[in-house]
Amino acid sequence: xxxxxxxxxxxxxxxxxxxxxxxxxxxxxxxxxxxxxxxxxxxxxxxxxxxxxxxxxxxxxxxxxxxxxxxxxxxxxxxxxxxxxxxxxxxxxxxxxxxxxxxxxxxxxxxxxxxxxxxxxxxxxxxxxxxxxxxxxxxxxxxxxxxxxxxxxxxxxxxxxxxxxxxxxxxxxxxxxxxxxxxxxxxxxxxxxxxxxxxxxxxxxxxxxxxxxxxxxxxxxxxxxxxxxxxxxxxxxxxxxxxxxxxxxxxxxxxxxxxxxxxxxxxxxxxxxxxxxxxxxxxxxxxxxxxxxxxxxxxxxxxxxxxxxxxxxxxxxxxxxxxxxxxxxxxxxxxxxxxxxxxxxxxxxxxxxxxxxxxxxxxxxxxxxxxxxxxxxxxxxxxxxxxxxxxxxxxxxxxxxxxxxxxxxxxxxxxxxxxxxxxxxxxxxxxxxxxxxxxxxxxxxxxxxxxxxxxxxxxxxxxxxxxxxxxxxxxxxxxxxxxxxxxxxxxxx
Numbered sequence: 104x105x106x107x108x109x110x111x112x113x114x115x116x117x118x119x120x121x122x123x124x125x126x127x128x129x130x131x132x133x134x135x136x137x138x139x140x141x142x143x144x145x146x147x148x149x150x151x152x153x154x155x156x157x158x159x160x161x162x163x164x165x166x167x168x169x170x171x172x173x174x175x176x177x178x179x180x181x182x183x184x185x186x187x188x189x190x191x192x193x194x195x196x197x198x199x200x201x202x203x204x205x206x207x208x209x210x211x212x213x214x215x216x217x218x219x220x221x222x223x224x225x226x227x228x229x230x231x232x233x234x235x236x237x238x239x240x241x242x243x244x245x246x247x248x249x250x251x252x253x254x255x256x257x258x259x260x261x262x263x264x265x266x267x268x269x270x271x272x273x274x275x276x277x278x279x280x281x282x283x284x285x286x287x288x289x290x291x292x293x294x295x296x297x298x299x300x301x302x303x304x305x306x307x308x309x310x311x312x313x314x315x316x317x318x319x320x321x322x323x324x325x326x327x328x329x330x331x332x333x334x335x336x337x338x339x340x341x342x343x344x345x346x347x348x349x350x351x352x353x354x355x356x357x358x359x360x361x362x363x364x365x366x367x368x369x370x371x372x373x374x375x376x377x378x379x380x381x382x383x384x385x386x387x388x389x390x391x392x393x394x395x396x397x398x399x400x401x402x403x404x405x406x407x408x409x410x411x412x413x414x415x416x417x418x419x420x421x422x423x424x425x426x427x428x429x430x431x432x433x434x435x436x437x438x439x440x441x442x443x444x445x446x447x448x449x450x451x452x453x454x455x456x457x458x459x460x461x462x463x464x465x466x467x468x469x470x471x472x473x474x475x476x477x478x479x480x481x482x483x484x485x486x487x488x489x490x491x492x493x494x495x496x497x498x499x500x501x502x503x504x505x506x507x508x509x510x511x512x513x514x515x516x517x518x519x520x521x522x523x524x525x526x527x528x529x530x531x532x533x534x535x536x537x538x539x540x541x542x543x544x545x546x547x548x549x550x551x552x553x554x555x556x557x558x559x560x561x562x563x564x565x566x567x568x569x570x571x572x573x574x575x576x577x578x579x580x581x582x583x584x585x586x587x588x589x590x591x592x593x594x595x596x
Contacts, residue, residue, distance in 0.1 A: 127254040134258025142266040168220030170514035171322030177228035177507020192225025197286030204279035232502035241583040249432025252487035260421035267414020313366035320351030379571030380492035386564035388516025427483025439577030447484025452561035454478030459554035528553040
């Protein structure tokens with residue numbers, strides 16, 4: 104039934120929420136895939152005879168392509184059609200997942216994971232921009248983004264849980280095969296639930312030079328970060344790639360200022376809350392992405408948990424993220440996204456500080472469960488609030504760009520945070536071991552230090568949320584939520 108056909112308002116609303124369910128499911132799978140392979144890495148290493156030093160690239164290849172192509176994916180969605188890019192990304196993601204599960208060598212799997220990341224970079228900003236343009240700014244969009252945050256925010260924890268179960272019961276291949284029916288099914292349903300939308304005012308001219316410089320700059324920057332621990336932070340590779348990355352990003356700025364149809368119109372940064380939300384999004388990524396990594400290592404290497412038990416240990420964390428994100432939309436509607444974001448980051452900081460006291464003789468209840476619940480509450484609140492802040496005040500034709508920006512900030516922040524915190528943890532572990540401590544004690548000391556530095560990232564996020572994000576925008580958003588936003592929004596057919 105087309106949007107022009109007679110139908111009740113209730114039917115239109117139902118279609119919108121069904122569309123949201125589809126979009127959130129797709130984002131859930133995209134986020135989940137960054138962590139689902141973590142627990143399966145030992146099995147993958149044995150099956151494909153991976154060199155131990157290369158095993159991390161099963162994760163890094165996905166992160167590299169995802170973070171590097173997000174801005175391009177967001178702009179493609181605006182110019183070529185958001186539904187079209189959403190479907191294309193799902194098909195690419197699903198095919199890459201199938202090829203990854205069929206991999207017979209390490210290079211085969213790493214390449215497949217890279218293509219998965221490219222598909223994810225098309226899906227994620229397109230999906231979020233469809234949510235933004237479908238639901239009117241105010242209470243309706245807050246509720247929608249609360250659902251979005253609940254599903255997407257729990258993806259990291261659910262990835263570890265599902266990864267452990269599939270690896271234990273079905274084999275490592277199924278951490279990839281599981282994406283295929285979900286992705287193809289979502290691509291087939293999308294035309295029925297989603298209405299096509301794009302930037303109708305801009306011409307189809309595509310800024311190829313801008314696309315190349317920003318994508319190459321981001322990809323090289325992420326690569327330099329994720330491989331810094333292996334190559335060395337002061338190595339020629341790390342410093343050289345970092346310098347080239349900065350040069351490319353600088354060239355991108357010059358290109359965009361001279362382009363008639365830029366890939367990223369810098370006028371979007373006139374929005375104070377968008378600027379501030381992206382800075383805070385970077386710090387959220389830096390503090391939280393590494394948290395999942397270190398919790399998994401602590402559970403398995405210190406507490407001696409199996410892959411399956413480690414996955415199950417994440418269940419309360421995933422559930423609390425869903426609960427918290429669901430409540431976040433109501434808090435944003437009543438208090439505004441700024442105070443909700445600050446409160447969320449303080450919860451995150453409290454949880455990470457508690458984690459910094461893990462011990463070799465610790466327990467799941469005291470050392471993992473309770474601090475993870477604090478962090479989960481904070482993650483749900485901050486994830487939803489920062490997303491609302493990042494798209495508040497944007498025009499419909501900027502939805503893909505704004506979505507790509509906040510996703511890029513979080514992904515690059517995640518890569519940067521994991522690289523920095525892993526280096527700090529390894530250095531602390533080596534230092535303590537050199538003093539004659541046991542390997543287990545040295546490992547735990549490294550985790551403690553990493554969690555303490557991550558606490559600092561979260562506190563910095565709360566500080567920048569307070570000073571960089573507009574209080575007026577936050578208050579106006581509350582008023583819009585209470586009065587109802589008059590801005591029309593496309594209704595899915």
